[in-house]
Amino acid sequence: MAKQRVPAIEGWFSMDEGRPALLGTRCSESGTYFFPPENAQSRVPGFAGSTLEEVRLSRTGTLWSYTNAAYQPPEPFVTTTEPFEPFCIAAVELAEEQMVVLGQVVAGIGVEDLEVGMEMELVLDTLYEDDDNAYVVWKWRPSGDHALTDQVRGDPR
Amino acid sequence: MSGRSDKEIAVIGVGMHPWGKWGRWFVEYGVKAISDALDDARLEWRDIQFVAGADTVRNGYPGYVAGATFAQAMGWTGIPISSSYAACASGAQAIQSARAQILAGFCDVALVVGADTTPKGFLAPTKGERQADPDWLRFRLLGATNPTYFGLYARRRMDEFGATEEDFARVKVKNSRAGALNPYARYQKEFTLEEVLASPVVADPLRLLEICATSDGGGALVVSSLDFARRHGVSDPIRITGVSTVTPEFPNTVIEMPNFATDSAAGVAGPGTTFRDSIAAAAYEQAGVGPDDLDLAEVYDLSSALELDWYENIGLCKQGEAERLLRDGDTTLGGRIPVNPSGGLGAFGEAVPAQAIAQVCELVWQLRGQAGPRQVEGAAVGLTVNQGLFGHGSSVIVQR
Structure with missing residues (x-):
């Protein structure tokens, strides 16, 4: 029987396997984004009274x-x-949010496959498993022209 | 001298326990450093009016209450104490605590001390399951150790400024040469460029010999008011003229341990400088000196590549020029502005609460002309800089 796929941490990303997104919050008055989602109050000095709305962050970045x-x-x-x-571990800059977000890079990609400035895309992947569940986390992988070829997939480094 | 600010204190005694992997209780190292600092100051333990301890979080409760732990180990005398934790910046916070007590007039002479016993391998978070603790979560969700962040900075430097693997190795070679001259350093061995480049990659592009180890060690300072120093017969004491313990300003746009992301700059304008740039700037402002006045600096080379970032952050050169400074030999012993004449973390490994104090010990020996074969000729103004995770700045300016 297939294991249940559950998030390794609640509320940090959506579980749609096709087009997943990191979930953040946004200070509605200043327009500042927070990831991991900030739920207590806006961390922008002077905006403590602003509301925090849940937002999906950009799925791609450089x-x-x-x-x-x-x-x-x-x-x-x-x-x-x-x-x-x-x-590998990547630090990816999101244009709209003007922030850099860390994530593991999917298996099969080595440092020699990466280059500063290349476009990266968010995916979901299994972080670890126990007897009942597969615990899922967000990862980055090269997108666009650098997208994984089947050959690379079959040849983990 | 005229023009001295009323915010200065004197350093009248320094002491260290050699760095190593001794495996003994951290209090032993601290007591040895205290005894040396007291002898150096020609004072007795009973003369000390305040103890500022820098905490360790790797030795149980006694480490969280370092001020009391060392006061008890020396023999209770009823004096007030403080205990500070600010990760790698803990020592600077302890210095700041003692300085504030002296400048407020609550005491005339104080002791600053930090010591650590460290476990082997990567520094890891404290045990337990804490789904809201970023320092726990970064290991669980990312597998991100401290060298992960150092590796990110190093790769960025290569892409942005053309730094090479040889440049990073050259920093280690330089610091190992200085460390070989320092009896307090853990690694008193000169490494060649080939040896560094042959060591295994830990966090690409950084290699094992370029990432600072964790060490046991202890450091202590006796600090006092300028009046106390003069009454005690030190007519022209070495002075601490600036202490920076600044935190970042929002938004902090450089990824920093142990965070998953930077602050977002989409909503409000940034401070215009990076956090690391702001650390030494605050110390310079207090001391009324600038980068051109420096004769030497002790910077936090947690990785060899990070030392290059610091050259720029403390104003020794413009952004992108650190590699040239290094290649020209400017920052080597005998160069224009020696950096890490002690050997730095590359030769010491890090004993977290003692390290910022040890940086000041080195400056004091250098400014007194007591640094032996690693002496920077005519040293009169020195700066330390370091950064503790969770947003702790640390910089101390020492002058004679």
């Missing part, structure tokens, strides 16, 4: 910088492969 985890991170990171498979 790569501001990137790195990788060449060694297994410590707990509470959950290892899913034995031996550990290095993965």
